[in-house]
Amino acid sequence: MSIPISALLPIVFIELILLVIALIDCIRAESTNGPKWLWVIVIIFVEILGPVLYFVFGRKNR
Amino acid sequence: MMQFRIVWSKEVVESWKNRKWIWLPLVFVLLGAMQPISTYFMPQILKMSGGLPAGTVIHIPTPSAGGVFAKAQSQYNSLGLLVLVLAFMGSISNERREGVLDLVLVKPVSHTAYILAKWFSAVVLTITALTLGDIAAWYYTVQLIGPLSIPYAMLSLLLYAFWLILIVTLTTFFSVLMTSTVANAFVTLSSAAVLSVVAAVLKWKWSPGALPSHASAILSIWDKGSTNALQSNFQIVWSVVVTGIVVVLLLVASVYEFRRKTFL
Secondary structure (H helix, E strand, O other): OOOOOOHHHHHHHHHHHHHHHHHHHHHOOOOEEOOOOHHHHHHOOOHHHHHHHHHHEOOOOO | OHHHHHHHHHHHHHHHHHOOHHHHHHHHHHHHHHHHHHHHHHHHHHHHHHHOOOOOOOOOOOOHHHHHHHHHHHHHHHHHHHHHHHHOOOOOOHHHHHOOOHHHHHHOOHHHHHHHHHHHHHHHHHHHHHHHHHHHHHHHHEEEEEEEEOOOHHHHHHHHHHHHHHHHHHHHHHHHOOHHHHHHHHHHHHHHHHHHHHHHHOOOOOOOHHHHHHHHHHHHHHHHOOOHHOOOOHHHHHHHHHHHEEEEEEHHHHHHHHHHOOOO
């Protein structure tokens, strides 16, 4: 049975987009709720939920 | 209508700024696609983890397309619900706290228009995310597992959409009621859990809490190939009607509470 690894590519790609958007947003932000380096770690290492948590709790409005 | 558009356009700018329109659909797509993929690769995953002693014979029944799609959707009922509530929990209470509310309400904007525009923008975003997620789930199910009828998947999606609209309405309602966003998230998620449990235990097929199980029931009807069962099931219609009524009541209550709480 051959594994269609290519089937996984779009998913990996979408996960990367999510990660990169969160990362760019975090790095460009003047300040975040809590230490920025911690958010960078959370975004990179917590799959899917990491970027979400950053967007919900990490961002400071204005 | 004019007022509705004022709040609406502010809402669109706002949700673009906080990237909700990007991350919510992406998360739903990931949740939807994950289930068929992990089901498909399950034998390999078990082999790679190598935790099985030699000679173990495991028989994994071939999963049905409808079952896998139903499981993918049930992801929205756990992680998806959490993500939705997190996204919208502060929609009104945050604006009250930050003083944005005062800025909006000095303009000729009615309280009703404000709540409805907020609610509607959340609903549109939720349904977009759910639809995209289900498209991903459907695509991967068809590619990896087997054929699945589009009308059945769409019917199931529709039922799920009603359930999620109810959740979004609850979040809006509690956002008016409470100032703490975390309390809002907690109360919304627990009331969703209570609704589901009560519907399951008392077998209230007409209750809004039964919507997710109806959504997966439709798919198992497709698996069994008995199309007639669908037409006779009036309780699905009832649960949708009851959900609609509850949503309207919650919106009326939200507007009432909002007017009472804001002295402007």
